[in-house]
Amino acid sequence: MFGGSMVALVTPMRADGEVDYDALERLIEFHVDGGTEALVIAGTTGESPTLRTEEHARLIGEAVRLSNRRIPIIAGTGSNSTQQTLELTCKVERMGVDGFLMVVPYYNKPSQEGLYRHFHTVASAVEKPVILYNVPGRTSCDLRPETVARLATLDNVVGIKEATGCMNRLADLCRECGDSLELYTGDDATALDFMLGGGIGDISVTANVAPRQMRQLCDAARAGREDEARAINERLMPLHRELFVEANPVPVKWALQQMGLIDSGIRLPLVPLDEAHHERVRYAMTHAGII
Structure with a gap:
């Protein structure tokens, strides 16, 4: 249903921290032109925990409108509250999204049964496809394969973004x-x-700044052209590393600002990338052929 090179899109913000919808349009055009195969809007890379409910929904609605069906829009609607996740997911389903990405509830540390019931409750209330998102390094909770298998019996649970590495x-x-x-x-x-x-695909941070290269990488890997894929990946590997030199999305937002695609805005408790890391990220961008 989904696959290939997908991007966990940053939420562009002005210097005052408000969402920048003009920059959102620039980013969407950048990814349509670069061959990105789906956009995740308002996921955790999009600073979803800091978005107010109404602006979270508006951001997704604007992305649907601006994409104009040229690229699938996957709405990030997960949170650590089942009721909040349920209400937001039901609300944005009516906006014309193509699917949902739902992160494992963070901080709460639910049991596997609690995780199953959380995702079952939300997925059962909507019709659009649901992608589970497991990133225990950020959530302090691991969605185990046996629980994933239970959830996979639901008709609209179609995939999982597995970020254990x-x-x-x-x-x-x-x-x-x-x-x-x-x-x-x-x-x-x-x-x-x-x-x-x-x-079958990568929901990527690197693709924020290198959409064309990540599309080429995914195409080669999925086609089994291993030597070609490894050559592309070698050029991108410094980006893969340095975009996590501080907490995501701090470095990637700095990189996008250097490319003239977004303003400097980021929301507390995150702050702009420490100057000590600027040259490391700039080198990675140069190595990838971005600047």
């Missing part, structure tokens, strides 16, 4: 879920090996 986890998901679930990575540094191992 562990190839053993890919094998476990393939064993538990078979062909019932599409497997995407959320870890750019291991995305090539993930796709060569059977995954």
Whole structure:
């Protein structure tokens, strides 16, 4: 249903921290031109925990309008509150999104049964496709493969963004879920090996700044052209690393500002990239051929 090079889009903000819808349009055009195959709007890279409910919904609605059906829009609607996730997901489904990305509830540390009931409750209330998102390094909670397999029995749970960076986890998901679930990575540094191992796409941070290169990488990997894919990945590897030199999305927003695509805005408790890291990120961008 979804696949290839997808981007976890930043939420562009003006210097005062307000959402910049003109910059959102620039980013969407940048990704349409660059061949990105889907946009995740208002996910955790989009600073979703800092978005007010109404602006969260408006941001998704504007992305649907500006994309004009040229690229799939996947709405990030996950949170650590089942009721909040349910209400927001139901609200934005009516806006014409193509699917949802729902992160594992963070901080609460629910049990596997709690995770199952959380996702089951929300997915059962909507019709559009749902992608689960497991990133235990950020949520302090791991959605285990056996729980994923239970959720995969729901008709509209179509995939998982697995961001552990562990190839053993890919094998476990393939064993538990078979062909019932599409497997995407959320870890750019291991995305090539993930796709060569059977995954079908990357919901990427790197693609924010290098959409064309990430599309080429994903196309080559999915087609089994390993040497070509590894050559592209070598040029991108410094970006994969340095875009996490501070907490995401701090470095990637700085990089996009250097490219003239967005303003400097980012919301507390995040602050702009420390000057000590500027040259490292700039080198990675140069190595990738972006600047």
